[in-house]
Amino acid sequence: MTELSIQNGDPRKVWARLGDVPAALYLLVILFVGLSVASPYFLTQANLINIVLQASVVLIISLGMTLIIITEGIDLSLGPVLSFAGVVFGAALVAGWSFPVAMIAGIVAAMLIGGLNGYLIAYHDLQPFIVTLGTFGLAMSFAMSISGGESISGLPSGVQWFNDGHILGLPFPIWATAALFLLTHILLKHTRFGRYVYAIGGNRKALQLAGVRVNLWQTSIYVYAAALAGFASFIMTARTNAAHPTVGMGLEFDAIAAAVLGGASFSGGKGTLFGAAAGALAVATLRNGLNLMNVAAEWQSAAVGVVIIAAVAGDAIRGRT
Amino acid sequence: MTVANSQETMPAKAPLSENVTWLLSRMTALATLIVALSFASPYFFQTGNFVNILKQASFQFLMSSGLTIVVLTAGIDLSIGAVLGLAACVGASFLANGQIFYGVGSALLVGFTCGLVNGSLIAYLRIPSFIATYGMLWIAVGLSFVFMDGQVIYGFPESFRVMGSGFIGPIPTPILIAAILLIIMVITLNHTKLGRTLYAIGGNRNAARLSGMPVKFWEMMAYGISGLLAGFAGLVIIARTGAVDAGVGNDLLLPTIAAVVLGGTSLMGGRGGIVGTAIGALILAIILNGMNLLGVDTYWQIGVLGSVTVLAVLADDKISKHIDMRG
Amino acid sequence: MKYSKFIKAVAVGMALITATGSLPGAAYAEGEKVAVFLKNISNPYWRAVRIGSEKAAKEYGLDITIVAPTKPDNIEEQTRQVEDWIVKKPDAFVFVPVDYKAMEPLVHKANEAGIPVINFSNRVENVDLVSYIGSDDFTIGYEAAKYLFDEIGGAGKVVYIEGVPAAITAQRRKAGFEKALSEYENIELLTSQTGMYRRLPALQVMENLLQRYPEIDAVMAANDDMAVGVVEALKTAGRLDGVPVMGVDVIPDAAQLIKDGKMFASADYSGHDQGYLAVVAAARHLRGEEVPANISLPVVIVNQGNVDPWLLEPEQKPTPDWDAVIAAQ
CATH class of the missing domain: 3.40.50.2300 (Response regulator)
Structure with a gap:
C-alpha cells in the first residue's frame, strides 16, 4: 500500500506504481484499443453504454464479493440470492405492494440469506465455501417455489425505469453502480466496518482479543454483500421486465472471476474494489467484443477461458520480473 | 513409528486420535441419515436399494476422488466437470467405431493434459487455482462444443459398456471399480512418500519445501491426476449412459465439490482424505435417493440438498469438538 | 523501455483480437445479414435447428450468424447477446427466446431499433413479430x-x-x-x-x-x-x-x-423444419413478400412404424416445401 504513495516524476517509480495495476486493467485497455480498431461497432456511444449496462450487475455483486474475499471467505450463494431477491421483488409488485415496500422485501430476502451465511461462518466457524454452497441451494429453492418455477411477469411498467431510466443522459444502472461503488469504497476505507474487513482477513484472533465483536462484524459483511446482490436484482428484473427464479445462475462465479482478475486473492485476503470493477468491465467488454466480431458461440467460451488465464498469467509473469 | 518420522517430513499428517475422531463423526452423520430415512420410507432399507445407492455413490466417488487430491494441496479444480465432458466426447468418437483402446487412451490423455495445463499454471506461474481452473472450465466447454458440433455420439461396444452398466458376479462393475480405486488411493495417500508430499503441500508448504520435496512438480501432478481421474470418470459415465453430447459435464461440478467437503477434507488443504470423500459420496447419494423415494418436490430438492449438506457439516463440527473435549 | 513493453502488450493484444475475427462464424453469401438466436449449442435438437436454418440461408443467399448462449438456456447471456446484436443492426432477427417472458423487453428493443423479428419455437407475447413458426x-x-x-x-x-x-x-x-x-x-x-x-x-x-x-x-x-x-x-x-x-x-x-x-x-417438434422455415420466412419478408403471421407445425408422433426418416442425419433430411406448408395453414 505504501508503494502506492511514491511521488510521481521518476518514470521507474511510475512503473512501480503501475506494477500494482491489476491484470484486469491491462486487459481492459488492450481490449478497448484492439476492439476499437477491429470492429466498427465497438467505439460507439450506444455500445459503450451497452457494455457498462451489461457489466453493472456483475460489478455490483463483485463489490460485495471482494469484501468477502478480503476476509478470506467466499460466497457462492450470491447468484441464487439475486434470483431470490428478484422473485420476491417481482411477486410483491404483482401482489400490488408499492415500489419501496417491494424493494425492501427483496433486499430483506437477500439479507436473510446473507445473515444465515454470516451466522454459520462467523459464529459456528464453518467453511464459507460449504456454507454458501448450501445456501446456494436453499435460495434457489425459495426462488423456484415462490415463483412456481416460471418468470414472474406482468410487472408494473415503472420497473423498467431501473434499466431504461435516464438521469443526466446516462441510464440508471450506471448511476446506481457508481453510487454503490462509492458507498462500498467509503465503507471500506473510512469506517470501522472497513477496518474490520481488513482485520478479519489479516488477524481475526487479535481483533477478538481487542474486544471487538468479530462474529457480528463478520456476519454483517455477508449481509452487506447479499444486500448488494439484492439491489442488483432490481436492475436484472428491469432488464428482462420479469423475475426469473434462475436468472442469477453462474453470476457468483463471474463476480469471483472479476474480483480475481482485479487482483483479489483468496490467501492473504487481498483485493481492491477498483480491481473488481475493472475485472467486471473487462469481461463484459470481452464478451461484447466476441459478439460484435461474430465469433461463433462454440469458440466464445474457449476464447473467454484463454483470455482470463492469459491475463492472470501475464500478470504473474510480470510480477516476477 | 511413522508418527515419529512425521515430525520431520510430514508436518501435516494427522495424529491417529484425530483421524479416529474425524472418521467417527463422519460415520455418525452417515448413520443418522440412514436411520432417519429408514423410518421415513419403507423402501429405503432394502438390499436392492443399498446396491443402487452404492452404485450411484461409486460414480460420485470417481468424480470426486481426483478433486480430493487437489483439495489436499489447498487448491480447487473447477474444471473437473468440463474436462470430464471433453475427455468423454473425445473418447466416445473412437469408442463408437469400436476402437476401445484408442477411446480409453484418448480420454485419459485429454483429461491428463488438461490437468497438467492447470497444474503448471498453478504450480509454476502461481496463478490462483480458482482462476486457472475457471479458465480451463471455459476452454474445455468450448472445445467440447467445437468437437461435438451439437451431435450426440452413441453405440459403444458392449465390452466397453460393461465398465459402467455390467456386473461382475452379483456386483455392479462401477462399485468394483470405485472400490479398487479407493484401495489404491488409500494406500498411495497414507503409505507412500507421494501421499505424504501431497498432504505436506497443503498443510505446510514451507516445511515441505525445506525438507527437499519437489513441491512444484507434485503440486502440478495433483492437477494432472485430477484431470486423469476426471477423464476416467467420464469413460465410466458414458459406459453407463451409452451416449455422450457436449453437455455431459454440465452440473457435475457442485455435487463433486460437495462430496469432497462433506467428506471432511478441508479446503485449506492438508487435512482430510479419500475415505472421507467416499463417505461424502455415499451421503450425497443417500440424500438424492431419499428425496426420490420420499417424492420431495422438484423445486425443493436442491434446497434440501443444500440444507442437509450444511447441517451435516455443522453436526460434524459439533460432534468432533465434543469428542475432542472428552479426550 | 518498460512503457514500450506495455505498448507491445497492447499491440500483441490488438493483433490477437484481429485474429479472433477470423475464428469461424458462419458466412455464406453477400446477402442480407440475419442473426439466428438459439437456446444452446450442446443439445442435438438445436444442431438440427441450426442445420435447417443454414440450409435455408444457403438456398436464399442470406448471410446468417448463429448466436447461442455458451451456458445452455441462460437468460442473462441471451439478454447480452440480443443487446449486442441490436448494436450491430442486422437486417433481421430469427429468434428463439430462452424464456419467452424474460425476453419480451429485448424483442421490444429490437422492434424499436427497426429490426424485423421472426420468432419460432416459443412465442414472445406483446411484441411485433413478422411471423411466428412452431408448435408449442x-x-x-x-x-x-x-x-x-x-x-x-x-x-x-x-x-x-x-x-x-x-x-x-x-x-x-x-x-x-x-x-x-x-x-x-x-x-x-x-x-x-x-x-x-x-x-x-x-x-x-x-x-x-x-x-x-x-x-x-x-x-x-x-x-x-x-x-x-x-x-x-x-x-x-x-x-x-x-x-x-x-x-x-x-x-x-x-x-x-x-x-x-x-x-x-x-x-x-421438428427443429430442422422450424429452423429452415424461420429463415425462409426472414428471407421472403426481407424481399418484400407477404409472410403469414402464424405458421403452425403439427406435432408428429414417431414410433417404430415411421421412425426411419429420423435415423437420417439432419444434413440429409429433406427440407419442407414452403408453399405446401403455407397452403396447409
Whole structure:
C-alpha cells in the first residue's frame, strides 16, 4: 500500500506504481484499443453504454464479493440470492405492494440469506465455501417455489425505469453502480466496518482479543454483500421486465472471476474494489467484443477461458520480473 | 513409528486420535441419515436399494476422488466437470467405431493434459487455482462444443459398456471399480512418500519445501491426476449412459465439490482424505435417493440438498469438538 | 523501455483480437445479414435447428450468424447477446427466446431499433413479430402424454420425468402432460421428478424410483436425452419389457432405440423444419413478400412404424416445401 504513495516524476517509480495495476486493467485497455480498431461497432456511444449496462450487475455483486474475499471467505450463494431477491421483488409488485415496500422485501430476502451465511461462518466457524454452497441451494429453492418455477411477469411498467431510466443522459444502472461503488469504497476505507474487513482477513484472533465483536462484524459483511446482490436484482428484473427464479445462475462465479482478475486473492485476503470493477468491465467488454466480431458461440467460451488465464498469467509473469 | 518420522517430513499428517475422531463423526452423520430415512420410507432399507445407492455413490466417488487430491494441496479444480465432458466426447468418437483402446487412451490423455495445463499454471506461474481452473472450465466447454458440433455420439461396444452398466458376479462393475480405486488411493495417500508430499503441500508448504520435496512438480501432478481421474470418470459415465453430447459435464461440478467437503477434507488443504470423500459420496447419494423415494418436490430438492449438506457439516463440527473435549 | 513493453502488450493484444475475427462464424453469401438466436449449442435438437436454418440461408443467399448462449438456456447471456446484436443492426432477427417472458423487453428493443423479428419455437407475447413458426411445448407434452396413455389402455401407473426446474420448456411440457392426465381418470401419476433434461440424472432418478415403485406401467420423459436414460435404467433392472417409455425431440439415439423396439415412441417438434422455415420466412419478408403471421407445425408422433426418416442425419433430411406448408395453414 505504501508503494502506492511514491511521488510521481521518476518514470521507474511510475512503473512501480503501475506494477500494482491489476491484470484486469491491462486487459481492459488492450481490449478497448484492439476492439476499437477491429470492429466498427465497438467505439460507439450506444455500445459503450451497452457494455457498462451489461457489466453493472456483475460489478455490483463483485463489490460485495471482494469484501468477502478480503476476509478470506467466499460466497457462492450470491447468484441464487439475486434470483431470490428478484422473485420476491417481482411477486410483491404483482401482489400490488408499492415500489419501496417491494424493494425492501427483496433486499430483506437477500439479507436473510446473507445473515444465515454470516451466522454459520462467523459464529459456528464453518467453511464459507460449504456454507454458501448450501445456501446456494436453499435460495434457489425459495426462488423456484415462490415463483412456481416460471418468470414472474406482468410487472408494473415503472420497473423498467431501473434499466431504461435516464438521469443526466446516462441510464440508471450506471448511476446506481457508481453510487454503490462509492458507498462500498467509503465503507471500506473510512469506517470501522472497513477496518474490520481488513482485520478479519489479516488477524481475526487479535481483533477478538481487542474486544471487538468479530462474529457480528463478520456476519454483517455477508449481509452487506447479499444486500448488494439484492439491489442488483432490481436492475436484472428491469432488464428482462420479469423475475426469473434462475436468472442469477453462474453470476457468483463471474463476480469471483472479476474480483480475481482485479487482483483479489483468496490467501492473504487481498483485493481492491477498483480491481473488481475493472475485472467486471473487462469481461463484459470481452464478451461484447466476441459478439460484435461474430465469433461463433462454440469458440466464445474457449476464447473467454484463454483470455482470463492469459491475463492472470501475464500478470504473474510480470510480477516476477 | 511413522508418527515419529512425521515430525520431520510430514508436518501435516494427522495424529491417529484425530483421524479416529474425524472418521467417527463422519460415520455418525452417515448413520443418522440412514436411520432417519429408514423410518421415513419403507423402501429405503432394502438390499436392492443399498446396491443402487452404492452404485450411484461409486460414480460420485470417481468424480470426486481426483478433486480430493487437489483439495489436499489447498487448491480447487473447477474444471473437473468440463474436462470430464471433453475427455468423454473425445473418447466416445473412437469408442463408437469400436476402437476401445484408442477411446480409453484418448480420454485419459485429454483429461491428463488438461490437468497438467492447470497444474503448471498453478504450480509454476502461481496463478490462483480458482482462476486457472475457471479458465480451463471455459476452454474445455468450448472445445467440447467445437468437437461435438451439437451431435450426440452413441453405440459403444458392449465390452466397453460393461465398465459402467455390467456386473461382475452379483456386483455392479462401477462399485468394483470405485472400490479398487479407493484401495489404491488409500494406500498411495497414507503409505507412500507421494501421499505424504501431497498432504505436506497443503498443510505446510514451507516445511515441505525445506525438507527437499519437489513441491512444484507434485503440486502440478495433483492437477494432472485430477484431470486423469476426471477423464476416467467420464469413460465410466458414458459406459453407463451409452451416449455422450457436449453437455455431459454440465452440473457435475457442485455435487463433486460437495462430496469432497462433506467428506471432511478441508479446503485449506492438508487435512482430510479419500475415505472421507467416499463417505461424502455415499451421503450425497443417500440424500438424492431419499428425496426420490420420499417424492420431495422438484423445486425443493436442491434446497434440501443444500440444507442437509450444511447441517451435516455443522453436526460434524459439533460432534468432533465434543469428542475432542472428552479426550 | 518498460512503457514500450506495455505498448507491445497492447499491440500483441490488438493483433490477437484481429485474429479472433477470423475464428469461424458462419458466412455464406453477400446477402442480407440475419442473426439466428438459439437456446444452446450442446443439445442435438438445436444442431438440427441450426442445420435447417443454414440450409435455408444457403438456398436464399442470406448471410446468417448463429448466436447461442455458451451456458445452455441462460437468460442473462441471451439478454447480452440480443443487446449486442441490436448494436450491430442486422437486417433481421430469427429468434428463439430462452424464456419467452424474460425476453419480451429485448424483442421490444429490437422492434424499436427497426429490426424485423421472426420468432419460432416459443412465442414472445406483446411484441411485433413478422411471423411466428412452431408448435408449442404445451401441445407436444399434451399430445405425447395422450399417445402414451392410449398405449396402456387409458389405465395404469405412470411416472413423469421433468426437465430442468424453472426452464420454460419444462414448465410447458409438464402443463401439457398434466392436462392430458386430467382427461384420463384411470391413469395414476405415481410421481413426477426432475431428471434435469440430462441422461445421467434421469437414469439415477429412475433407478431410485424403481426401488420405490414395484409396479410402473409407463414412463414419460420431457425430452429424449432423459427418455434414453430411463430406458437404460429399466433395462439394467430387467423391467423394460412391457413398460413403454415416451420422450420428446426424437434425437438420433432415441430414434435408434425406437427402431429396435426398446423405446416406445417420441414426439417431434421438428427443429430442422422450424429452423429452415424461420429463415425462409426472414428471407421472403426481407424481399418484400407477404409472410403469414402464424405458421403452425403439427406435432408428429414417431414410433417404430415411421421412425426411419429420423435415423437420417439432419444434413440429409429433406427440407419442407414452403408453399405446401403455407397452403396447409
